[in-house]
Amino acid sequence: MGFVNLLFAIGAATLAGPLLYHLLLRDRAQRRILPTLRFLGQMAPQTYAAHRLKNLLLLLLRLAVLALIVLAFMRPYMKADAEQADPDKAQEGVVFALDTSLSMRAQDRWDNARSRLETLLESQPPDTRLALLLFDRAPRLAVSDTTDNLEVLAALRTAKPGAASTDLLAAIRSACDAASHLQALRKRVYLLSDFQNSALNDIRLDLVLPPGVDLFPVPIDDVDRFNATIQNVRETDSEAKDKRRIVVQAAGFGPGRHTAEVVVRDGGEVLASREIVVDASRPVVADIEFPVETDREMFLTAHLELKDAIDEDNAFPFKIEDRSPIPLLVLAPIGSIRLGDEAGGIPSDANPFLKAAVRACEPRVRSKWLDPSQIDAVRVGDYAVVLALGPEAFPPATIARLQEYVRSGGAVVAFPEKGEGDALGDLVGVEVRGWREIDPEVGYRLVSGGTDGGPFSIPGESVDSLVGHPRASRYLEVSEEFPEGVGALLRFDDGSPFLLARKMGSGSVFCFTVPLDPRATDFPIRASFCPFLLEMFRHATRRAEGAFDYRVGDIVPGNELPEGGMVLAPTGRSLDESGTLALAEPGFYRIVTGGKNRTLAVRTDPEESDLSMMTVDEIDAISRLSRSEDAFTDPDLLTASSLTSSDRPPDASRRLWFTLLSAVLGVMALESLLAARTVR
Amino acid sequence: MRPELLARIGSMEMRARQVVEGMMAGLHRSPFRGLSIEFAEYRRYQPGDEIDRIDWKAYARSDRFYIKEFEDETNLNAWIVLDASASMGFASKDGAMTKWQYGATLAACMAYLLQCQNDAVGLVLLDEAIRVQMEPRGTRGHLAHVVGQMERTTPSRQTRLADALHRTASRIKRRGMVLVVSDLLDDPAEVIAGLRHLQFGGNDVRVFHTLDPAELDFDFAGPTLFVDPETNRTVPALADQVRADYLGAMQAFLKNYSEELGKTNIAYRLVNTSEPLDRALFSLVS
Numbered sequence: 021m022g023f024v025n026l027l028f029a030i031g032a033a034t035l036a037g038p039l040l041y042h043l044l045l046r047d048r049a050q051r052r053i054l055p056t057l058r059f060l061g062q063m064a065p066q067t068y069a070a071h072r073l074k075n076l077l078l079l080l081l082r083l084a085v086l087a088l089i090v091l092a093f094m095r096p097y098m099k100a101d102a103e104q105a106d107p108d109k110a111q112e113g114v115v116f117a118l119d120t121s122l123s124m125r126a127q128d129r130w131d132n133a134r135s136r137l138e139t140l141l142e143s144q145p146p147d148t149r150l151a152l153l154l155f156d157r158a159p160r161l162a163v164s165d166t167t168d169n170l171e172v173l174a175a176l177r178t179a180k181p182g183a184a185s186t187d188l189l190a191a192i193r194s195a196c197d198a199a200s201h202l203q204a205l206r207k208r209v210y211l212l213s214d215f216q217n218s219a220l221n222d223i224r225l226d227l228v229l230p231p232g233v234d235l236f237p238v239p240i241d242d243v244d245r246f247n248a249t250i251q252n253v254r255e256t257d258s259e260a261k262d263k264r265r266i267v268v269q270a271a272g273f274g275p276g277r278h279t280a281e282v283v284v285r286d287g288g289e290v291l292a293s294r295e296i297v298v299d300a301s302r303p304v305v306a307d308i309e310f311p312v313e314t315d316r317e318m319f320l321t322a323h324l325e326l327k328d329a330i331d332e333d334n335a336f337p338f339k340i341e342d343r344s345p346i347p348l349l350v351l352a353p354i355g356s357i358r359l360g361d362e363a364g365g366i367p368s369d370a371n372p373f374l375k376a377a378v379r380a381c382e383p384r385v386r387s388k389w390l391d392p393s394q395i396d397a398v399r400v401g402d403y404a405v406v407l408a409l410g411p412e413a414f415p416p417a418t419i420a421r422l423q424e425y426v427r428s429g430g431a432v433v434a435f436p437e438k439g440e441g442d443a444l445g446d447l448v449g450v451e452v453r454g455w456r457e458i459d460p461e462v463g464y465r466l467v468s469g470g471t472d473g474g475p476f477s478i479p480g481e482s483v484d485s486l487v488g489h490p491r492a493s494r495y496l497e498v499s500e501e502f503p504e505g506v507g508a509l510l511r512f513d514d515g516s517p518f519l520l521a522r523k524m525g526s527g528s529v530f531c532f533t534v535p536l537d538p539r540a541t542d543f544p545i546r547a548s549f550c551p552f553l554l555e556m557f558r559h560a561t562r563r564a565e566g567a568f569d570y571r572v573g574d575i576v577p578g579n580e581l582p583e584g585g586m587v588l589a590p591t592g593r594s595l596d597e598s599g600t601l602a603l604a605e606p607g608f609y610r611i612v613t614g615g616k617n618r619t620l621a622v623r624t625d626p627e628e629s630d631l632s633m634m635t636v637d638e639i640d641a642i643s644r645l646s647r648s649e650d651a652f653t654d655p656d657l658l659t660a661s662s663l664t665s666s667d668r669p670p671d672a673s674r675r676l677w678f679t680l681l682s683a684v685l686g687v688m689a690l691e692s693l694l695a696a697r698t699v700r
Numbered sequence: 701m702r703p704e705l706l707a708r709i710g711s712m713e714m715r716a717r718q719v720v721e722g723m724m725a726g727l728h729r730s731p732f733r734g735l736s737i738e739f740a741e742y743r744r745y746q747p748g749d750e751i752d753r754i755d756w757k758a759y760a761r762s763d764r765f766y767i768k769e770f771e772d773e774t775n776l777n778a779w780i781v782l783d784a785s786a787s788m789g790f791a792s793k794d795g796a797m798t799k800w801q802y803g804a805t806l807a808a809c810m811a812y813l814l815q816c817q818n819d820a821v822g823l824v825l826l827d828e829a830i831r832v833q834m835e836p837r838g839t840r841g842h843l844a845h846v847v848g849q850m851e852r853t854t855p856s857r858q859t860r861l862a863d864a865l866h867r868t869a870s871r872i873k874r875r876g877m878v879l880v881v882s883d884l885l886d887d888p889a890e891v892i893a894g895l896r897h898l899q900f901g902g903n904d905v906r907v908f909h910t911l912d913p914a915e916l917d918f919d920f921a922g923p924t925l926f927v928d929p930e931t932n933r934t935v936p937a938l939a940d941q942v943r944a945d946y947l948g949a950m951q952a953f954l955k956n957y958s959e960e961l962g963k964t965n966i967a968y969r970l971v972n973t974s975e976p977l978d979r980a981l982f983s984l985v986s
Contacts, residue, residue, distance in 0.1 A: 049936055055787035055799075055885055056915045057928040057935055059949035062938035068923060071938055686836040 023094040031090040038082035038575060046075065074694060081691040085684055086370035092680040100167035113149040113204025116140065116172070117195040119213035119240075121156035122572075122628045124181035126214075126245060133212050133240040134176060136688035140171055140210055140238070149202040152176065156184035157573035157625075159194035183606050186219035186574035189349035191625055192235065200230045206455055212238045215634045218627040237639050246274035248298045248326050249629035250282070258309055259418035264340050265309045268322055273630040280326040282306055286318060298326075315343035317607050319619055337608055337621040345386035346557050349403040351418070352377065353392060353437075371409060373544035374435075374535045378407075381548035382559070385557060391399030392418045400425045404561040409536065412439030412444035412452075418459035419443050427525030433553075434531040436496050444496075448531040449506045449522045451499035456516075460493040467543075490548075492518075496533040562618075570609075570622045576601035590622075741767045769842070770848065776819035777836040777876030779903070780807045781868055783910075785827040785859035786930040787885050793916030802973040803881040803910045804850040806980055810879055813981065815843045820876075823849060826864035827857040833871065858930045861886040865894025875902035881971075884909050884957060892960050898967055906967040908983075909957060913974045918946045 023029075034401065049068075054060075116137050124130045144150070152163040152172050158268075162175040192211065199207040213219070215237065229235060232680035251269045268282050277299040284291045292310035317339065324334040352370050370389065378387045380552035390398065392414040400406060400421060408414065408422065412435045422432055423446075436444055445452045458464055465488050498517055502508075505524065522529040534541040543549060570576070578599035590607025603609060609620040715856030723953070745765035747752060755768040788800040797805070811821040815838065823846045832849055834842075872878070878898050884891055884907070899905045908947060920939035927934050954970060961968040969983045 047923050049925040051925045051927060053790055053929050054915070054920075055790045055883065055912075056925040056930055056946075056950065057926050057933065057955065058885075059946045060935050060937055061945050061949065062944055063945065064935055064942045067938050067941050068936040071923065528746060600986060 021624075023096050025093060025095050028090060028093040028095075031093060032087070034086050035083055035089070038079055038086065040402070042079045044077070060199050078691065078694050081694065085687050085691060088680055088684045088687060091683065092677055095423065095677060096680075111143060111147075111205055112145055113151075113199060113202030113207040114140075115151040115153055115195045115199045115202070115207070115209045116377065117153040117155055117159070117191050117209060117211045117213075118176070118179065119191070120154045120158070120179060120181045121186040121187060121216075121219075122181065122183045122624055123186065123214050123216055123631055126247070126631050127241075129214050129241050130181050133214075136238055136240055137176060137210075137212055138173070141172055144169075149204045151198045151202060152192065153195050153198055154179050155187070155191035155194065156182055157187050157190075158184070159191050160481050161194070161198055164198065182572070182604060183603070183624050185571070185628040186213070186216055188213065188215070188219040192229075195485055196230050196233045196235065199233045205232075205508055207233045209233060209235045210238050211235060212240055214241050215239050215639065216630055217632050217634055218626070218630050224585065239633060239639070241633065244274050244275050244632040246272065246278055246700055247629045247631045248272040248278065248280055249302060249334065249624075249626045250322050250324050251626045253322050253336055253338040255340045256307075260309070260311075262313075263309050263311050264318075265307060266338070266340065268294075268306045268308060268323075268336075268656045269303050270296060270298055270306065270324055271303040271626065272300050274300060274632050278326060280324050282308065283323045283325060284308055284310060285321050285323060291320065295375065312340075314598065317342040320589065320620070321607075335606055336623055337619060339619065343384075345383055346381075346405060346561055347403045348381075348385045348387040348557065349398065349400060349406045350374070350389045351392045351395065351406060351408045351411075351414070352389060353413060371536050373538075373549070374407070374409060377550045377553050379545070381557065384554060393420050401428065404431065405443055405557050406430065406432045408432055408434040408447075410435070411447050412436055412438060412442075412530075414443050416443065419446055422447060423524065426527035426529055429526040432529045433556055433560065435536050436531070436533065437535050437537075444531070447522075448498075448520050448529055449503055449524075450520060451501075453497040453499060455493055456497040458493045464491040464493045465514060467510055467512055467518045490518075490534075490541055490543035490546055492534045492541035492543070494534070494537075498533065528560060530560065570620050572603060572606050572622055574603045574622070576603065576620070581611060585611045585618075587611050720776065731740070736742065737745070741769050741812075743769060749878065765966045775872050776814065777822065778810070778814045778819055779822045779824060779836065779868070779872060779876060779878045780810055781824045781826065781865070781878060781880045781882070781898075782807050782844075783790070783827070783859065783861060783880075783882030783884075784825045784831055784853050785884055785885075786856050787859060787928075788910070788927060789855040790912055790915075792912045792919075797973055798855075799883055799910050799912055799973055800855040802910070802971070802977070804853075806910070806971070806977055807881050807910060808847050809881070809977060809981055810848060811843055811846050815840065821846060824864075824868050824871075826852055826861070826868065827855070828860040830864055830867055830871075831857075833868075852969070859886050862890030862894040865891065866897050867898035869894065869901055869903075872898070872901055872903065876904070878903045878905045879908065881908045881910055883911055883915075888953065888956050888960070892957070892964075895966055898963055899964060904967075906969070907957075907961060908969050908971050908980055909954070910956075910971045910973060913972055916950065916972060918943050918950070 070512050082435045085249060118137060120131060124133060141150070147167055150163065150169065150172050151161065152165050152175050154160050154162050162179060163172050166172065188211075190211070191213075195209045195211065199209050212559055248270055251271050253266055253268050256265050256267055261393075266284065270280065270282065272278065277297055279295060280295050281293055281295050291312075294310045296304050296306050296467045298304050319337065319339050322336045322338060324336075326334065350370075352374065378385060381387075388403070389397070392408070395418050406425065411419065411422075414422075432447070434444070434447060442452075476496050492512070495512070495516065495518070498520070500517075506520065506522045508519065509521045509530070510517075510519040512518050517533055520529075520531045520533065522531075532543075534543055538545050581599070581601060587601055588610040590609065601609070601611075603620070603622045606622050606624050609622055610621070611618040627672040721804070727930055742755070742758065745767055749767055750934045753767050755766050758764070758766045758768070782803055784800065788803060789798050791798040791801075807823070811823075818838050820836035820838040821843065823832065823834040824830060824833035834846055834849060835971065861884065865880075868878075880895065880898075895905055895907065918939070920943075922939060923936065924939045925936050958968055958970075967983075969980060971980045
């Protein structure tokens, strides 16, 4: 058993009170001569003995009341019996949790951390069970359970800070878990970190330490340093045809204002640079324009060069997309179109909304219009996107061609017209139940039911901002039992799908459930229609690749990687055995499959650049959650506090406390009853 | 006079005189003529009787010879039997008379009163045996001896009252009056047997049952360790809790004596040592 408030043991001195009271003020039997003693009867000695027994019991009850009150204030808690009883366990078990996040590269933090760890390691008594946990975003157990200091030192020598961000909560959990598996009676976790502000998100709410583990924060730096980072880069339209333009958003952390230079590089070649002044008050936005020869896709890196900055923290890899026109094949059931008509020859009797949209997308789109029956006249593979109008009426051969085209990496965007026939279902892979009509005078469906993920599931942005709440009174009703690979990207407010997506081979099919007919929906006449359509084309051609942006430490699951592909990491080949891709370095990862390349931009977490640390008060505030007065305290630590668990969960400890208080009340009631019945 | 005031008088003879003279003053004009000249009965003249004893007045009325008999024509032999056991040395309050002092003073008063009537007074002091026996005499010097003997005696031994009474009864050769002053703390049946033995010899037996008010009222409180003065046996008790039982037993004890002695015409008088002595003396002469 242990006690949270051992100092309250001083209260045991109050036990002397009832003792003195009973000893000094007790009823002493008066000695009286009585010749008529014979009339006292046999019961007199028995009642007297009972009286003395009651007095003794009263004393014991009063002592018990005080003892229980003192015990309750000492807040006892139970230690695991098994741990105490196991003679094979060592006395001490220590887990060193060492921060290897990007911020540990700043100045001499890493050297300080290693030095502190070595000092702590030397101070451990012999036979201490040791473990070493390295952590940044993800904790990794470098040494699991050993009594050999050299093994820990060897692991420490090979460790170095990476480029990932810090998740202190995950580190504490893993370290405590490792500690709980140590074969030791008393376990400690030394958490060596720079304790960045950003690293300790809701730990106060979530932290529940396992039984018997004490946590000691060891801050290895107490100086708030200035640092800056690039938070985002996006491309914007340039007025000059031979230039590309980007907007760089940078942010500062820590005290003061500092001058920094944003340098845009293509590999080693500097394309442009711009000087900016950053501080912690607000982000700085800088427009940078630089000349390039073509509209081709380029993978560039923006560097923020700042004195005292972390070496790798200032690089922000980004992509400027292929701005060449997207080749679009429009399959519309129109008989008057002439074979070979190009953008200039859009048939006059085609769907006017579709015509307007395609025109609005020029020059970003170069379209070709064909009747579905004429599909054999062109090489569909030459087009990045096929826009199919009324595919339910397409001949089966056309549908087969389109499916083959999609499997080979193409993209089809479809709008239904009549919705009859199985062709649409074959193309999208869902069961089409038919048209559902609502009297527009009575009501309609709004596209506001959210998304099932995909490119239109953008965190922080509502569906409104994407499509502007289009409404429909007539739409296709489809079965909700989607096969694998099919999902609803946008839905009506009643949950019915508005935009379906099907992954087929390496390509995709996107199908709306509303026709391009203002009598059925106002979608085609909304201002958001054309931009949305263009965004779909860009998405379908992977020019706006949503999965392009990654953070160091992210894991790309195997199903998102092409089979047989080779991954080229920024510093070499990388693909782990499980088939997943761990993105451990900032920069560009290139996935090469056959002739196609896919590039992932992996960036550091901008918050990791915030080198300001938590205050001692904040660490103490965490410590006060469950501090143990008798916990070991290292005077060398910057904060002498510890994050200590009760050896039982808090509820159990509280229950024990309430049990003690209940016992106090019970004993007091018994004492009152006995005192009332005892003749004084 | 209150016993506690009486106790301040050092000489027992003085005490007795004080009590008796006070009482006699209260008996002024009383028809009381003395104890030993009381008429007993008439009987027919028998040949051999002295002619002087014939009641001529009765002869005049009835024309027959009658002899008028008195209980004791000459002097009354009075035996004062005083319990000198250790239990008689008890007084519940400081400064109050012990049962022994009270009983001895009462005995001295009786002796003085009897001596005033020229009656002979003897003394028997007993505890577990007869400690002192002084034959009755009517001289004034004898009274001083009796009182002096009582003054010299200290109650100390255990009580075996019944045996002592039996022995006393066997030693009294001439019938008379036997005044027993005791707390009677012995087996009641045996004590009563002893008293009846005294009565059996033709004695007028009068018992003065002397008890302390604490023994009668049991005015103790709280945890108390009671000690028997004769045996030194101790009994711890909560006085408040045992009072009712005690008083019940005491009442039964007193009632037993009162009823049993009443049946045998032995005068029984309960004497509370907090009462004035003349009350007890009144019961002697009434």
